[in-house]
Amino acid sequence: MNQVIETLKNHRSYRKYSPKSVSADILETIVEAAQASPSWINGQQVSVIVVQDKSRKDRLAELCGNQKHINEAPVFLIFCADFYRAKLASEMEDTQLEALNDIDALLVGATDVGLAMANAITAAESLELGTVPIGGIRRNSLEVVDFLQLPKYVIPISGLCLGYPTEDPGIKPRLPKESIIHKEIYNQDQLPFLQAYNETFKTYLKDRGDTEANWTDRVAKFYSQSYYPSNADMLKKQGFPAKDLLK
Structure with a gap:
């Protein structure tokens, strides 16, 4: 690299x-x-x-x-x-x-x-x-x-x-590559990727003593207004x- x-x-x-x-x-x-x-x-x-x-x-x-x-x-x-x-x-x-x-x-x-x-x-x-x-x-x-x-x-x-x-705050985990890389057409079947990422993100927060909810909850609340x-x-x-x- x-x-x-x-x-x-x-x-x-x-x-x-x-x-x-x-x-x-x-x-x-x-x-x-x-x-x-x-x-x-x-x-x-x-x-x-x-x-x-x-x-x-x-x-x-x-x-x-x-x-x-x-x-x-x-x-x-x-x-x-x-x-x-x-x-x-x-x-x-x-x-x-x-x-x-x-x-x-x-x-x-x-x-x-x-x-x-x-x-x-x-x-x-x-x-x-x-x-x-x-x-x-x-x-x-x-x-x-x-x-x-x-x-x-x-x-x-x-x-x-x-x-x-x-x-050093550490690197935040990113969404699965399969969620953001679309081949030829947009893949609308995103729910499995978001569900998997929620677990990854919750572990990231827990390791840092953060009790905040998962990624989709955070994003949904932000964009609710x-x-x-x-x-x-x-x-x-x-x-x-x-x-x-x-x-």
Whole structure:
């Protein structure tokens, strides 16, 4: 197994960090790795906001739902889908930014962010740092937009804690490969895989002194309600009318 694949397969999310700072050279390397990711039409629809100031991290931790690992991590990155440069290009070339009226623009931006963040995570882990993605950056997205002074056509998609971990949480077991690999057509017979995975996941939790219920119970409870409903207002404010979405 080569080193890249080994790094990818050993991924885990870290939520406890030492106060040791991340050097400017290492941080630049990680962001360069993110920038090297592929993007739709080479539009490079991603920007990364680097936050290291303690008071600003504290405020972002509050906006993300009081997640203390944001306070602890020496660096907090916010990955944004960014069509501001596309807007400037449109003005330079005297055209309209009509594509943002289509919901596909949101898929493009979120996909490009995901690709960039995956590169950043792998690069960081190869340099012995730990990370954890923070979807809570969308919890109070209107306030985040103002706090980061994001221009129109830029939306926060995910945060990423970055630092030197102080403990190893272990690798969470994944679903059986047969559940996620579909040959030629989608295999809808997923119940046997989920039932088997529930037992695996319960053992994982028990070994860590966690009495929480199984995986399907956790997922079902999470998706039993709507999360971050203010994002529709944030998208509209940032210039994404997404007519199909807002009908």
